[in-house]
Amino acid sequence: MEQRRLFKGKRTRTPGGEIIVRLTGVRKRFDSDTLALDGVNLEIRAGEFFSLLGPSGCGKTTLLRILAGFETPDAGRVEIAGRDMDGVPPYRRPVNLVFQNYALFPHMNIFENIAFGLRMKRLPEDEVRARVGWALELVDILGLERRRPHELSGGQRQRAALARALVNEPEVLLLDEPLGALDYKLRKQLQVELMNLQEELGVTFVYVTHDQEEALVMSDRMAVMREGRIEQLGLPEALYERPQSRFVAQFLGTSNLIPARARAEHEVETPLGPLRVLQKLAVGQDYTLSIRPEKVRLSRRGPNGGNRVTARVDDIIYTGAENQYLLDAAGFELVAFTLNSDIQEPGYEEFDYDEHVVVHLPEENLVVIHE
Amino acid sequence: MNRRASWKQLVATVAPGALWLVVFTLVPTLLIFYTSLLQRDPHGWLTGPLTLENYLRFLGLSAEGFDPLYLNILGRSLLLGLVTTVATVVLGYPFAFFIAGSARKNLLLLLVVLPFWTNFLIRVYAWIVIFQRKGVLNVFLDRFGLDPVLLYPSWSAVYVGTVYTYLPFLILPLYASVEKIDWSLLEAAYDLGASRFWGFVHAVLPQTLPGLVAGVLLVFVPAVGTFVISDLLGAGKAVLVGNVIQQQFGASRDWAFGSAAAFVLMAVVLAGLWLYARWTGERGMEDLV
Numbered sequence: 001m002e003q004r005r006l007f008k009g010k011r012t013r014t015p016g017g018e019i020i021v022r023l024t025g026v027r028k029r030f031d032s033d034t035l036a037l038d039g040v041n042l043e044i045r046a047g048e049f050f051s052l053l054g055p056s057g058c059g060k061t062t063l064l065r066i067l068a069g070f071e072t073p074d075a076g077r078v079e080i081a082g083r084d085m086d087g088v089p090p091y092r093r094p095v096n097l098v099f100q101n102y103a104l105f106p107h108m109n110i111f112e113n114i115a116f117g118l119r120m121k122r123l124p125e126d127e128v129r130a131r132v133g134w135a136l137e138l139v140d141i142l143g144l145e146r147r148r149p150h151e152l153s154g155g156q157r158q159r160a161a162l163a164r165a166l167v168n169e170p171e172v173l174l175l176d177e178p179l180g181a182l183d184y185k186l187r188k189q190l191q192v193e194l195m196n197l198q199e200e201l202g203v204t205f206v207y208v209t210h211d212q213e214e215a216l217v218m219s220d221r222m223a224v225m226r227e228g229r230i231e232q233l234g235l236p237e238a239l240y241e242r243p244q245s246r247f248v249a250q251f252l253g254t255s256n257l258i259p260a261r262a263r264a265e266h267e268v269e270t271p272l273g274p275l276r277v278l279q280k281l282a283v284g285q286d287y288t289l290s291i292r293p294e295k296v297r298l299s300r301r302g303p304n305g306g307n308r309v310t311a312r313v314d315d316i317i318y319t320g321a322e323n324q325y326l327l328d329a330a331g332f333e334l335v336a337f338t339l340n341s342d343i344q345e346p347g348y349e350e351f352d353y354d355e356h357v358v359v360h361l362p363e364e365n366l367v368v369i370h371e
Numbered sequence: 372m373n374r375r376a377s378w379k380q381l382v383a384t385v386a387p388g389a390l391w392l393v394v395f396t397l398v399p400t401l402l403i404f405y406t407s408l409l410q411r412d413p414h415g416w417l418t419g420p421l422t423l424e425n426y427l428r429f430l431g432l433s434a435e436g437f438d439p440l441y442l443n444i445l446g447r448s449l450l451l452g453l454v455t456t457v458a459t460v461v462l463g464y465p466f467a468f469f470i471a472g473s474a475r476k477n478l479l480l481l482l483v484v485l486p487f488w489t490n491f492l493i494r495v496y497a498w499i500v501i502f503q504r505k506g507v508l509n510v511f512l513d514r515f516g517l518d519p520v521l522l523y524p525s526w527s528a529v530y531v532g533t534v535y536t537y538l539p540f541l542i543l544p545l546y547a548s549v550e551k552i553d554w555s556l557l558e559a560a561y562d563l564g565a566s567r568f569w570g571f572v573h574a575v576l577p578q579t580l581p582g583l584v585a586g587v588l589l590v591f592v593p594a595v596g597t598f599v600i601s602d603l604l605g606a607g608k609a610v611l612v613g614n615v616i617q618q619q620f621g622a623s624r625d626w627a628f629g630s631a632a633a634f635v636l637m638a639v640v641l642a643g644l645w646l647y648a649r650w651t652g653e654r655g656m657e658d659l660v
Contacts, residue, residue: 068558068562069561069562070558070561089561090558090561090562091561091562091563091564091565091566091570095562096562096563097558097559097562099555099558099559101553101555103553103555103556103558103559104559105556105559105560105573105574105577106556106577107577116560116563116565116573117563117564120563120564120565120566120569121564164563165562165563168563168564
């Protein structure tokens with residue numbers, strides 16, 4: 001986890017600040033009959049790095065645009081910094097938006113772009129200059145202020161867009177997939193810089209992304225959205241470790257989803273045979289079990305029973321850091337990832353095609369989903 | 372790549388364009404300039420020796436003193452061009468946005484282009500039918516008990532006809548710019564605290580400038596040189612520099628003076644464009660070229 005190491009600040013998960021954004025029953029329908037937002041309730045605390053994650057069309061961008069004031073909700077209430085935003089135009093809201101395509105003014109140089117918000121507030125010229133200078137330094141593009149946007153690289157444009165928003169000292173900074181157009185390396189680097197910046201300034205970030213890794217890495221809290229609703233909301237760890245729906249389990253990372261029927265309070269019948277779980281179940285009820293591929297343990301031989309089944313190796317995908325095994329357990333397909341660590345290490349094993357292995361699904365790693 | 376090959380490539384890529392410019396622009400212009408330095412003989416043919424007489428005559432400088440006859444005509448033409456340009460911008464700018472925002476874009480564009488399917492002269496004659504003493508307009512006014520107006524022949528009719536003729540030339544390039552507007556820039560301006568007015572000035576207007584500049588050129592330049600519209604709707608009484616030039620090549624048979632007048636007109640228009648480019652700065656220059 002390189003970016004964690006580079007991250008300078010100490011993450012204070014769940015900042016205890018007051019609630020700065022509150023959405024109550026927000027609905028939005030566009031001309032077609034699909035609901036863009038279907039009764040969203042959401043509270044974001046001051047100083048929080050909050051991510052909205054979901055596939056395209058899930059309503060995350062609509063939610064952000066409602067916060068910015070570009071869309072009006074059909075129903076529900078939006079409060080920012082304690083004020084009802086009903087009828088408040090974008091230019092009177094204490095928020096700023098970093099656009100996906102940056103939306104820098106092409107006919108202005110970078111200085112004029114960043115100064116725009118301050119000029120609209122009619123600040124005195126020396127203050128404008130001082131604050132633009134501060135913003136340029138903040139995002140590390142000092143010296144580029146005389147250039148036009150088209151003369152900058154993608155990363156520099158992104159920084160300029162960030163500076164243009166932050167220079168206005170918004171209560172909440174809205175970011176609409178700001179790193180989407182950049183290549184992988186640059187994205188990783190800017191993720192760390194954004195986190196540092198957010199920590200340093202203490203500004204609330206509401207960050208829209210479809211990149212689950214980005215959301216997991218950067219957020220204090222995050223919400224996974226689906227079809228206009230918030231599917232699950234919480235700490236990144238909580239969402240990853242304890243998904244409450246099949247959708248979240250599959251959208252965040254990879255999951256083995258195993259259909260199950262409770263046979264006893266802590267035992268289920270599955271296509272893999274009987275499995276034990278920690279959670280207390282209602283006998284006769286149908287559930288889905290979810291287990292992360294990296295939490296499936298493989299070995300050549302092991303004791304029988306205790307959530308162990310045998311399987312045949314169908315395919316092996318080498319991804320560098322991991323070996324990904326596609327397994328056939330009595331006709332049911334399982335995926336298991338093993339870390340490509342030091343071969344000398346005791347207990348390290350690699351498996352071959354068609355080899356029969358013992359698959360261990362530890363009960364503490366099995367998540368019960370009520371679906 | 373060796374030097375020889377690159378030289379050949381240069382010739383191959385530049386030569387067709389250069390040839391085109393020489394044949395269709397440079398040679399005719401030089402011919403007109405040469406003609407403008409000649410004189411008319413008693414039979415209306417061109418003859419030497421070379422002289423600046425034609426230019427002095429146009430500028431009204433002669434042995435008998437200063438006579439601004441032709442300069443006044445040139446001034447009237449420039450005024451017509453200027454007023455026409457302003458009027459087409461005022462009418463066409465909102466209309467281009469109206470088309471771009473409409474659900475029936477193609478129909479509206481068709482309506483803008485539709486007049487071109489009818490002969491230009493007939494369209495100008497149509498204005499006579501509207502404006503004449505017992506024309507459509509006066510019949511209409513009479514219905515409502517209003518006094519008739521005499522608009523044909525008059526300068527007003529010439530102005531209306533010119534604006535009518537050149538309006539599509541402003542709308543079409545402007546529409547092309549409006550269609551391409553990146554509206555997220557307007558949202559960005561609003562987000563940064565711009566009101567509707569400043570949002571338009573800073574985020575929308577600059578994006579329409581290329582189309583606006585192209586449209587202004589397409590309207591101003593031909594409007595200054597027009598002679599058919601003034602001839603028909605002014606019934607020979609509205610004389611513009613275009614009429615003067617046309618007359619020299621027709622009835623008066625003084626090609627030398629006509630060439631000189633054409634050259635002065637060209638110089639004035641080019642000087643105007645140069646000033647315009649200077650005034651709008653680097654960007655305006657780019658748009659002109």
